[in-house]
Amino acid sequence: MSATKHSDLGLRIRQNMGFSIAVLLFVIVYFLYHLAHPKGFSSQVLVQNSNEVFSLAMLAMAQTVPVLLGGLDLSVGAVMTLVDCLASHLLEGTGASVGFGIIACLFAGALAGFVNGCVVVFGRIQPIIATLATGAVYMGLALFLRPIPGGKINEDINWAMTNALGDFAETVGIFDDGKAAWFQPVAGVPTALVLLIIVALVTWVPFRRSVTGRTVYAIGSAEGAAFMSGLNIAGGKLAAFTLAGLFAGIGGIFMAIQTSSGNADIPMAGAYTLSSIASVVIGGTSLLGGTGGAIGSIFGTLILKVISFNFRVFDIAPLLQPLFEGLVLLAAVSLGALSILRVKNQLELFR
Amino acid sequence: MIDMIKKFSLSRLSRDDKPIAIAATFILVILIAGTIYTLDRFGTAPLFSPTYLIQQLQIGSFLGIVAAGMMLVILISQIDLSVPWTLAAGAMTATAVGGEWALPAALVVGLLVGTVNGLGVAYLRIPSMIFTLGVNAVMRGLMVAQTGGFAPQTKATELMRYIAAERTLGIPHAIFVWLAVSILLVIMLRRTSFGRSIYAIGNKEAAAYLSGVPTKRVTIIAFILCSVLASLAGVLLAGYSTKAYQGMGDAYVLPAIAAVVIGGTNILGGRGRYLGTVVGVILIVLLNSVLSIMEMPEAGRQIIYGLVIISMLLVYGRGEKATS
Numbered sequence: 001m002s003a004t005k006h007s008d009l010g011l012r013i014r015q016n017m018g019f020s021i022a023v024l025l026f027v028i029v030y031f032l033y034h035l036a037h038p039k040g041f042s043s044q045v046l047v048q049n050s051n052e053v054f055s056l057a058m059l060a061m062a063q064t065v066p067v068l069l070g071g072l073d074l075s076v077g078a079v080m081t082l083v084d085c086l087a088s089h090l091l092e093g094t095g096a097s098v099g100f101g102i103i104a105c106l107f108a109g110a111l112a113g114f115v116n117g118c119v120v121v122f123g124r125i126q127p128i129i130a131t132l133a134t135g136a137v138y139m140g141l142a143l144f145l146r147p148i149p150g151g152k153i154n155e156d157i158n159w160a161m162t163n164a165l166g167d168f169a170e171t172v173g174i175f176d177d178g179k180a181a182w183f184q185p186v187a188g189v190p191t192a193l194v195l196l197i198i199v200a201l202v203t204w205v206p207f208r209r210s211v212t213g214r215t216v217y218a219i220g221s222a223e224g225a226a227f228m229s230g231l232n233i234a235g236g237k238l239a240a241f242t243l244a245g246l247f248a249g250i251g252g253i254f255m256a257i258q259t260s261s262g263n264a265d266i267p268m269a270g271a272y273t274l275s276s277i278a279s280v281v282i283g284g285t286s287l288l289g290g291t292g293g294a295i296g297s298i299f300g301t302l303i304l305k306v307i308s309f310n311f312r313v314f315d316i317a318p319l320l321q322p323l324f325e326g327l328v329l330l331a332a333v334s335l336g337a338l339s340i341l342r343v344k345n346q347l348e349l350f351r
Numbered sequence: 352m353i354d355m356i357k358k359f360s361l362s363r364l365s366r367d368d369k370p371i372a373i374a375a376t377f378i379l380v381i382l383i384a385g386t387i388y389t390l391d392r393f394g395t396a397p398l399f400s401p402t403y404l405i406q407q408l409q410i411g412s413f414l415g416i417v418a419a420g421m422m423l424v425i426l427i428s429q430i431d432l433s434v435p436w437t438l439a440a441g442a443m444t445a446t447a448v449g450g451e452w453a454l455p456a457a458l459v460v461g462l463l464v465g466t467v468n469g470l471g472v473a474y475l476r477i478p479s480m481i482f483t484l485g486v487n488a489v490m491r492g493l494m495v496a497q498t499g500g501f502a503p504q505t506k507a508t509e510l511m512r513y514i515a516a517e518r519t520l521g522i523p524h525a526i527f528v529w530l531a532v533s534i535l536l537v538i539m540l541r542r543t544s545f546g547r548s549i550y551a552i553g554n555k556e557a558a559a560y561l562s563g564v565p566t567k568r569v570t571i572i573a574f575i576l577c578s579v580l581a582s583l584a585g586v587l588l589a590g591y592s593t594k595a596y597q598g599m600g601d602a603y604v605l606p607a608i609a610a611v612v613i614g615g616t617n618i619l620g621g622r623g624r625y626l627g628t629v630v631g632v633i634l635i636v637l638l639n640s641v642l643s644i645m646e647m648p649e650a651g652r653q654i655i656y657g658l659v660i661i662s663m664l665l666v667y668g669r670g671e672k673a674t675s
Contacts, residue, residue: 072480074605119661124669126618128430132605133660140653147650266653267601274432274484287478319499323492330471330485337475349476350557 018284018336019296026302033306036313043164043188050190051162051258053305055080057196058251059272060279060297061204062113062244067280069240070220070289071120071127075135076248077273079112081264082142083252088151088262091253098154102253109249110242112138117241121234127241135273142264149263153256161257165189192254196298199250203243204294212239220289247294279304282332303328370615370667371627377663378634385641398641405522411636412529413584413591415629418607419536420580422628423573425611427552428620429472429479431574434581434607436490437464438600441582442589443494446505453508454586461582462575464490469571479574498597507590515590525587532580537625549573553620610635613663619670 013020034040059076066073083105090101112134119130160171166187169178178187207213215236218226227233256262276297283300285292307328311321343349385398397403417434424431437460445457464486471482507515514524540546548569551559560566584603589595608618614631616623638659642652 123661123665124671125661125664126670129608129612129618129664130661132609133657133664136653136657136660138657140650140655140657143648143650143653147648267598270601270605277481278484281481287480317496319496320492322488322495326485326488326490326492329488330482333477333481333485334471334475337477340476346560347557350560 016284016296018292019299020284022283022296022299022303026299026306029303029306029310033310033313036310038313043190046188046193047162047164047190049305049309050192050196053301054192054196055251055255055258056272056275056279056305057298057301058199058247058254059276060283060301061200061294062247062251063273063276063280064283064285064292064294064297065216065240065244065247066127066131067277067285067287068216068220068289068292069127069237070223072277072287073116073131073241073244074128074273075112075116075131075138076244076276077269077271078135078138078142079109079245079248080252080255080272081269082112082138082145083109083249084256084259085142085145085151085262085264087253087256088146088153091153091157091256092151094154094156098157105253106246106249109252110246113245113248114238114242116245117238120241121237135269139264139266139269142262142269146262146264149261149265151256151260151262153260155260158257158260161191161195161254163191165191165194167191195254199247200295200298203246207239207243208293212236216240217290221291275301275304278329282329303332367615367622367624367627370613370663371624371630373666374613374615374627374630374634374663377659378630378637381634381637381641385644388641388645398644401521405526407636407640408526408529408633409523409591410640411632412523412525413588414603414606414610414636415529415632416532416580416584416587417603418610418628418632419532419625420577421604421607422611422614422616422623422625423536423549424479424577425608425616425618426549426620426623427570427573428556429570429574430608431468431483431577431581432480432604433464433468433483433487433490433578434604435598435600436487436494437461437578437581438585438588438603439595439598440464440490440494441585442595442599443498443503443585444582445511445586446503446507446589446595447497449505449508451508451510453511457582457586458579461579464582465575465578466571468578469574472574473567473570495597501597503595505594507593507595511586511590512593513590515587525591528583528587532583533625533629540625545569545572550621553617553622555621606635609660613660615667 034045037045039045059080062076063073086108087101087105090104091098116131116134119125119134120127123130156171160168164187166178166183168191169175169183169187175183212235215226215231215233216239218229218231219233219236223233279300280292280297281287281300282303283292283296283298285296304325307325308321311318311324340349382398386396389398390396417438421431421434440460441457444460445453448456468479468483468486471477471486472479514528517524540549548559548564551562551564552566552569556566581600585595585600588599610631611623611628612618612631613634614623614627614629616627638656639652642655647655
């Protein structure tokens with residue numbers, strides 16, 4: 001029994017080689033980081049890291065879905081910025097109005113993604129160029145909402161979401177204000193990390209197991225075959241882009257909560273979009289579509305971010321940081337591509 | 352009469368000419384709309400004056416040279432996202448080296464970047480989207496490390512000023528450079544086997560390979576040409592603004608892709624005429640300029656820019672449905 005289970009695990013690791021390597025790399029590098037950090041293995045460092053990672057991790061998940069289709073979404077950074085600016089208007093009040101604001105922001109993100117999907121499906125324009133254009137439109141809307149950076153977020157939300165679970169419980173007033181004895185072991189866990197895990201479990205995991213999710217994978221590996229198998233191509237594409245918009249929107253809401261303001265910064269949106277593509281690839285998802293997943297992309301983000309964390313503790317000149325990030329990205333994709341040297345038949349290379 | 356209309360109607364145009372005709376018409380629409388605005392507001396019509404148009408062409412020549420290189424790479428169904436920092440690296444190298452070696456040094460930088468891009472895409476078969484993105488980050492890292500993160504203090508040389516900013520017979524030399532690049536590119540694409548190989552690879556790489564096209568070599572050369580043209584644009588831009596600065600190429604990559612696609616080149620490669628790219632560049636430059644004359648805030652500009660790209664593509668850039 002245990003032998004079959006073991007080989008089953010081995011098979012799964014071999015089938016998800018990119019993902020496995022990403023997880024392993026992250027665990028090693030992050031362990032080294034905590035060893036070198038003066039306050040390593042403490043809740044404080046964990047909270048800080050989680051807050052820095054969350055928005056990009058959401059964007060990486062957002063980018064994953066269109067990439068699985070064999071497309072690309074160049075508007076994820078713009079959607080995040082748009083929702084960030086919207087949230088800086090809507091999350092100012094208290095109680096119910098904040099709840100309504102969050103729902104409105106989620107809806108806005110999903111709507112932006114749905115519009116992308118409509119342009120791709122009904123306009124039949126290539127995703128990369130369609131989202132390049134819609135991204136400009138969303139950026140314009142964001143600038144319209146926030147011509148200059150500003151706005152305000154409910155302070156309780158800011159405090160509750162960007163600290164540890166204990167602070168969250170205290171702000172919300174549950175579990176004896178977070179002082180309950182049974183709660184103490186998890187009180188130091190960062191809220192952002194928990195939120196990330198919840199989002200992944202509630203949205204991505206069911207989506208991947210649904211027929212729509214399988215359709216997205218099928219379209220990515222062979223669109224014609226998916227069509228001939230009677231799958232709903234248009235529905236799958238629309239769902240993929242809408243989900244991408246929703247993820248980007250969650251990233252935008254968190255960014256607004258974290259910075260307590262809205263900022264329509266065009267270069268920043270572009271940089272986030274490009275980092276999301278890098279995260280997806282490092283996380284083991286093929287840019288040709290059909291293989292990979294959003295959980296891998298989260299680890300891709302973690303690796304990208306941990307590298308820059310290490311720059312702080314290992315006292316490397318900050319000016320060298322962009323160079324290292326680029327080299328790591330190139331090394332990661334080049335190592336992943338080395339298997340093609342084993343290919344004997346040249347024709348197998350063309351896809 | 353009806354025959355005449357039929358003769359010139361859009362449906363008679365070939366698949367590759369239709370986008371060019373529509374984009375050119377749209378340029379006229381932009382100019383007329385802008386003129387109506389200026390006539391109403393100031394009582395003058397500067398948009399059709401040669402001074403204004405030549406000035407726009409001069410600004411467009413930088414984007415035009417970048418877009419020319421980008422088109423080659425898009426035609427083989429790849430993309431080059433390393434353009435921003437290749438452009439900046441070219442400009443920074445040129446101003447740092449100075450003297451008569453400024454231009455050759457910058458072009459060598461482009462050559463090296465293009466070779467790396469080409470090797471990664473052709474031999475390792477890494478998707479160009481991610482490989483050139485990594486190369487862009489490395490170039491940025493090298494430039495930041497070299498300049499210390501500040502704008503370099505070095506100035507553009509006399510020659511760079513001469514080819515970018517000075518004029519002969521009232522026409523800036525940058526336009527001549529763009530024209531020369533364009534003529535060479537058109538001859539290359541239409542009259543040489545290398546040019547035809549580019550279209551062949553873009554249409555079906557496996558078929559091109561089986562027909563004896565040296566696909567790897569053609570891919571590498573296309574990437575080299577793209578990077579060399581990007582660094583040339585960097586040199587010109589540094590000459591135009593008398594210095595190189597951080598992030599000077601950031602505003603060029605996405606407009607260059609947009610210009611190529613608006614000009615009717617298929618983003619999946621294999622189809623498109625060079626004239627279309629030129630028309631696309633002029634359209635984007637004029638659109639930006641007219642919107643700023645209209646004192647449109649940045650928000651409105653972005654929205655109109657995006658909507659124009661989408662609506663142009665809805666008219667002629669639609670793909671085919673997968674049905675088998």
